[in-house]
Amino acid sequence: MSAQILCTECSSPVPSAYFNAQVFAACPSCNASILVRAFPALFRPPQQGQVGERITDAGQAACFYHPNKTAHVPCEACGRFICALCDVELHGQHLCPACIESGRRKGALTTLESRRVLWDNIALSVAVLPIATVFLWFFSIVTSPAAIVLAIVGWRKPGSIAPRGKWRFVLAIVFALIVMGGWGVGIYFLVTRAGEFE
Amino acid sequence: MTTSRYKRLPGRGLTWGGPSRVWLGDDHVLLVLTRGYSETYRRFFFNDIQGVVVRRTHIGKIWNAVWASFLAFFGVLALVVNSGPGSIILACIAAPFGVALFVNMALGPTCAFHIRTAVQTERLPAVSRVRAANKFIARIEPLIIAAQGELPGDQLVADLIARQVAQRGPSVNAPPVIGS
Numbered sequence A: 001m002s003a004q005i006l007c008t009e010c011s012s013p014v015p016s017a018y019f020n021a022q023v024f025a026a027c028p029s030c031n032a033s034i035l036v037r038a039f040p041a042l043f044r045p046p047q048q049g050q051v052g053e054r055i056t057d058a059g060q061a062a063c064f065y066h067p068n069k070t071a072h073v074p075c076e077a078c079g080r081f082i083c084a085l086c087d088v089e090l091h092g093q094h095l096c097p098a099c100i101e102s103g104r105r106k107g108a109l110t111t112l113e114s115r116r117v118l119w120d121n122i123a124l125s126v127a128v129l130p131i132a133t134v135f136l137w138f139f140s141i142v143t144s145p146a147a148i149v150l151a152i153v154g155w156r157k158p159g160s161i162a163p164r165g166k167w168r169f170v171l172a173i174v175f176a177l178i179v180m181g182g183w184g185v186g187i188y189f190l191v192t193r194a195g196e197f198e
Numbered sequence B: 001m002t003t004s005r006y007k008r009l010p011g012r013g014l015t016w017g018g019p020s021r022v023w024l025g026d027d028h029v030l031l032v033l034t035r036g037y038s039e040t041y042r043r044f045f046f047n048d049i050q051g052v053v054v055r056r057t058h059i060g061k062i063w064n065a066v067w068a069s070f071l072a073f074f075g076v077l078a079l080v081v082n083s084g085p086g087s088i089i090l091a092c093i094a095a096p097f098g099v100a101l102f103v104n105m106a107l108g109p110t111c112a113f114h115i116r117t118a119v120q121t122e123r124l125p126a127v128s129r130v131r132a133a134n135k136f137i138a139r140i141e142p143l144i145i146a147a148q149g150e151l152p153g154d155q156l157v158a159d160l161i162a163r164q165v166a167q168r169g170p171s172v173n174a175p176p177v178i179g180s
Helices: A097-106 A119-132 A137-156 A167-192 B059-080 B084-107 B130-148 B153-168
Strands: A033-038 A088-090 A093-095 A115-117 B007-014 B019-024 B028-035 B038-045 B051-056 B111-116 B121-123
Touching (some): A119 A167, A137 A167, B019 B130, B111 B130
Antiparallel strands (some): A033 B051, A115 B038, B028 B038
């Protein structure tokens, strides 16, 4: 990408005179009302990727993943020697690709997470949807206990990265308990009054 | 849990897929897109943000027209119908549209907010009002400047022009340089 900012309506370059203006201005191409803020990163040259240096001396330490490249730094998680090509700097730590992948898979590196399952939404939906759809209410005899199990299991699982309360879990459990109570009362009356109909 | 490190930023939006919010992290802005039973995250690090573009949109005016037309339709109908209960029922139907119109007008004009980095220009659906966009910029601009440093206005323009000229190469209309 070049060092220019494009109008988000017509994709034509925005004149630099528009940068960091305090009020909206009309795009010269499409007349859309735009406000642009530019920051020094726009003018920074693109960073060059590092390549590992080849081993020239037999006594040099080699990269664990590239035996013909010199070791640049040890991985701060596993201690393996890695070359400049394998070195990934994350929050000031030098890590190797294997540790990055392992950390991402285990959820230890939240910075690399791009998706999380919302167990509270699942539990709440399982509890509420059969009743809310009305005609599927009889499924609630199965879904209510399932919602409680899901809420208990999901409580301990990692939730949203952003702040998010546990009230959906609580609501799912309370709603499921009420429905189960309703079922209990219904079954009780069905059993005790069964004789009266005979 | 690592939830405490994020602070809420102004803006709350709704996309076709679900709600969207933005959060302020230690060194980045986190865009959260909720899609039913999962959330997807996009991070924009202060050091990487090259610019933001706010463009006014007409969506707010369109919604104003929609709510106003429903309000007018049921409002006029409530006045035309002579029966007391009928008028009350129609007025009750018209009232939510009036509230929606009032709320939409109170929230102010709408906008499309984009963040540009070296590799992408991403829309933040959560920032959909001009007022929220101004608050958002006021909140993150000092943090971006702290991460990247301040850029004087003159240098900004000069750098840009120099870079654009370098990319395009010498103009074909420019006179030839003698001795090169």
